[in-house]
Amino acid sequence: MDKIHITWKRAFSYMSGLFVLAFGVSLSILADLGVSPVSSLPYALSLSSGMTVGIATVIAAYLLGKILGWYMKRFKARLELWLADENDDFKDGEDEKEKIAIEKEANV
Numbered sequence: 001m002d003k004i005h006i007t008w009k010r011a012f013s014y015m016s017g018l019f020v021l022a023f024g025v026s027l028s029i030l031a032d033l034g035v036s037p038v039s040s041l042p043y044a045l046s047l048s049s050g051m052t053v054g055i056a057t058v059i060a061a062y063l064l065g066k067i068l069g070w071y072m073k074r075f076k077a078r079l080e081l082w083l084a085d086e087n088d089d090f091k092d093g094e095d096e097k098e099k100i101a102i103e104k105e106a107n108v
Contacts, residue, residue, distance in 0.1 A: 018057065018058050018061050019054075021039075021057055021061070022042075022053065022054035022055075022057040022058060023054070025039045025042065025043070025053055025054075025057055026052075026053050026054055029043065029053060039057065041060045041064075042056035042057040042059070042060040042061075043056070045059065045060060
């Protein structure tokens with residue numbers, strides 16, 4: 001039950017953030033300030049399809065989220081291996097320091 005509550009809370013937070021983002025993009029366009037690189041895809045969608053910038057922002061964010069989710073699942077093993085290698089390198093440095101400290105204590 002608690003997991004469902006967290007999921008709904010996260011979904012509500014995500015949709016609220018999309019609303020604020022879409023509203024900000026719309027205001028930026030109305031003020032002739034231009035759009036940011038992230039907002040250029042929804043802006044181009046709205047120009048080519050006739051839908052509002054807000055709806056295009058929600059659609060683009062949803063599609064980019066799905067693509068990112070697929071990408072993370074597909075390359076998760078590679079990412080974990082890369083992070084493991086990075087952590088091993090860091091640990092090796094710590095292990096080396098510990099060995100030196102133990103050797104110094106043994107020599108004293």
